[in-house]
Amino acid sequence: MRVMAQVAMVMNLDKCIGCHTCSVTCKQTWTNRGGVEYAWFNNVETKPGVGYPRRYEDQERWKGGWALDRRGRLVLRSGGRFARLLSLFSNPDLPSLEDYYEPVTYDYDNLLSAPAGQDMPVARPRSVLTGEPTAITWGANWEDGLGGAPEHAGADPNLSGEWAEKVRFEFEQTFLFHLPRLCEHCLNPACVSACPSGAMYKRVEDGIVLVDQDRCRGWRMCVTACPYKKVYVNHATGKAEKCTFCFPRVEAGQPTVCSETCVxxxxxxxxxxxxxxxxxxxxxxxxxxxxxxxxxxxxxxxxxxxxxxxxxxxxxxxxxxxxxxxxxxxxxxxxxxxxxxxxxxxxxxxxxxxxxxxxxxxxxxxxxxxxxxxxxxxxxxxxxxxxxxxxxxxxxxxxxxxxxxxxxxxxxxxxxxxxxxxxxxxxxxxxxxxxxxxxxxxxxxxxxxxxxxxxxxYVVPAAHKEDAAALDAVENRCPVGSPPSPAGPRGVALGMPTVRRRAPETPAGGRP
Missing domain, CATH: 3.30.70 (Alpha-Beta Plaits)
Structure with missing residues (x-):
């Protein structure tokens, strides 16, 4: 018996009111910089719904998690080493930008610089990636409170089988509950096993799964392998980032930010x-x-x-x-x-x-x-x-x-x-x-x-001072990236985008 310790979390869904305070405080703490505007390490989904990114639970499509081969051995759904090597530069099992949403900013300068006229000036949305005007058609909480249920919730991958016929998205028949999600920091993490460069690692002392930014090469295999799709690519640095379980706070004996601020x-x-x-x-x-x-x-x-x-x-x-x-x-x-x-x-x-x-x-x-x-x-x-x-x-x-x-x-x-x-x-x-x-x-x-x-x-033991040297040696591997100095459109630092855009669909017998 080899005993190890793991910091873990339980959430009582009867108490979640869907206020998104946990998401906002996590966003402000960990993803409030260029390159991760679309990333939500913690998000709150309305169920039933397709989730974020869209239909992330459809593993027949995204190939996340583990499966058993004919001999009963664990294998990654995304394939073995040879299969991952073949898709190293062109991975077809990645959510596209449209499955998340295109991050936007607003043309606030227009509110001050617009000439006098009969119409009220507005701040139009602009893409953070290109700086061009865009339309907002999807978001991390687009289905909040079943707002998009009639159009989208029926595509929830969990609504399968004959029993699903009893679910009716009608005013008097519908139901909903809120599901907060973050990285699961699994005991058997598929993302760690799929990483070709060894950048994903699980800490020995407390089981938190992190990404070494120095080793990460942006192969994106971790994104495919994670069945919860809680690994994101920073499009400014070209490297993977994810929930860190607020390890600096945990090491100090404090709860995570999402837990501390939960209403x-x-x-x-x-x-x-x-x-x-x-x-x-x-x-x-x-x-x-x-x-x-x-x-x-x-x-x-x-x-x-x-x-x-x-x-x-x-x-x-x-x-x-x-x-x-x-x-x-x-x-x-x-x-x-x-x-x-x-x-x-x-x-x-x-x-x-x-x-x-x-x-x-x-x-x-x-x-x-x-x-x-x-x-x-x-x-x-x-x-x-x-x-x-x-x-x-x-x-x-x-x-x-x-x-x-x-x-x-x-x-x-x-x-x-x-x-x-x-x-x-x-x-x-x-x-x-x-x-x-x-x-x-x-x-x-x-x-x-x-x-x-x-x-x-919150019963979180602090890290020991006598282990500080060992922790420092490990944590010199920065788990959160910093954007490069060149600035992109709208003053946001940009690198080579690694979040795919989906090609326009081609109608049968016609041109896109």
């Missing part, structure tokens, strides 16, 4: 101990629906004396062991099992997990003519919620509705129990026993999900 207090940060020797075996699990259990099996119990002894032998500091013991991420993902990974079928073993949203279950009970105090009626209503179980299962459980249904039933039982206690009752423990919770565990879980304080949500 809904839906994010949890903590440390997980895992057996590095079992990662490959877990990722190669034959049945996709078993990947969740096998990944949880990789995580180690921080209370186990044997695990703690092995961790000490591996060099994990004592205060990190204590942080792992108090980790809210371990509680939500493993101990209580209410947090689930995003698309486990990609086999990257993601380390940003989600508590799935619970629709108003008591309304569903009443609509079906059931008794809200009867656990059987309440549990039965979980299968008839406004957000289809099948859709949530496609996102968080490789299509296994039993997994998602079990989590929602546990959350439903917890709500019913705490609701009765808040109204002065003792709480009916029947529903709790049915989902495997004791009253004490229910109160602890409720405290963590509903009213956890700052110190309980």
């Amino acid at each position: 809904g207090r839906l994010r949890y940060l903590g440390l997980l101990l895992y057996d590095a020797d079992r990662v490959g075996e877990a990722a190669a699990t034959p049945d996709e629906r078993d990947l969740l259990d096998t990944q949880r099996g990789v995580f180690l119990d921080p209370e186990d004396p044997g695990v703690r002894a092995a961790a000490r032998e591996s060099g994990v500091p004592e205060d990190w062991l204590e942080a792992a013991r108090r980790s809210p991420v371990y509680d939500l993902a493993v101990r209580y099992g209410v947090a689930l990974p995003l698309h486990p079928e990609y086999r990257t073993l993601p380390m940003v997990w989600y508590v799935p949203p619970l629709s108003p279950v008591l309304d569903a009970v009443g609509a079906a003519g059931g008794d809200q105090d009867d656990p059987d009626h309440v549990f039965a209503a979980v299968t008839r919620l406004r957000i289809p179980l099948e859709y949530l299962a496609e996102l968080f459980a490789a299509g296994d509705t039993d997994v998602v249904g079990g989590v929602l039933m546990k959350l439903t039982a917890l709500r019913s129990y705490m609701r009765e206690r808040s109204l002065g009752g003792d709480g009916d423990e029947t529903a709790l026993r049915a989902v495997g919770l004791t009253p004490g565990e229910a109160r602890d879980l409720h405290r963590l999900l509903a009213v956890a304080k700052y110190a309980d949500r």
Whole structure:
């Protein structure tokens, strides 16, 4: 057993209000310079929807993540070394600029310099890449609040199978929830394996995945290999950039910027101990629906004396062991099992997990003519919620509705129990026993999900001073690029653009 530590995150989707504060603060901290105007290390998507970049979840098209070959071995969907070598200078499996959006600025000078006239002057949009006038037709949050649902949401790759016919994008039938996304800092990152120059690396001390800007040659294989499409190309420097998990803050024992500024207090940060020797075996699990259990099996119990002894032998500091013991991420993902990974079928073993949203279950009970105090009626209503179980299962459980249904039933039982206690009752423990919770565990879980304080949500151990020299040697490899000095249109530093533009489509039998 080789014990390693990983900083991980859980997000409670019931609390996300889609305010995009996390996206804005991340943008201002990490991507507020030339070359990454289109890059959102953290973005909030409305589901159902095609996401950002468009249809990034369609791995038949983009070839992201891992798959099993005929011998049951893990292979990159984007191909082996020889296949990547052949596409080194012309990679067909890259999102085009139109799949993101063309970054724009505005001609604000026109507001001041326009001559007097009858019409009000306006600041017209101009492309940051070319400086020419352009039209805004897409963006990172174009579908916010289902704004573009009638035209776009039906193309969501998760809406597949016969069950998708029940989803109707009509005023009284539609549903939505917000899904914040950032780099998953996976245990088995495909981007690291696909990088020809070795620029992508996973830090040994805390598992954060970074890009060495000095080694990066802009081959863009990492963009293809990442199934979440959270690696971006800086079109000014020609190099890859991605979410850094705010490692300078984490090293100081502080939460990430997106977590610190989250209005809904839906994010949890903590440390997980895992057996590095079992990662490959877990990722190669034959049945996709078993990947969740096998990944949880990789995580180690921080209370186990044997695990703690092995961790000490591996060099994990004592205060990190204590942080792992108090980790809210371990509680939500493993101990209580209410947090689930995003698309486990990609086999990257993601380390940003989600508590799935619970629709108003008591309304569903009443609509079906059931008794809200009867656990059987309440549990039965979980299968008839406004957000289809099948859709949530496609996102968080490789299509296994039993997994998602079990989590929602546990959350439903917890709500019913705490609701009765808040109204002065003792709480009916029947529903709790049915989902495997004791009253004490229910109160602890409720405290963590509903009213956890700052110190309980963010348990981030600081880096050790005695490791400063080693960290400095590694972090001299700058993970964030700087644009070159020559300025492009509108005063933005530009290099050779490496974000492809899609060629105009040619109608059948005609010219473009």
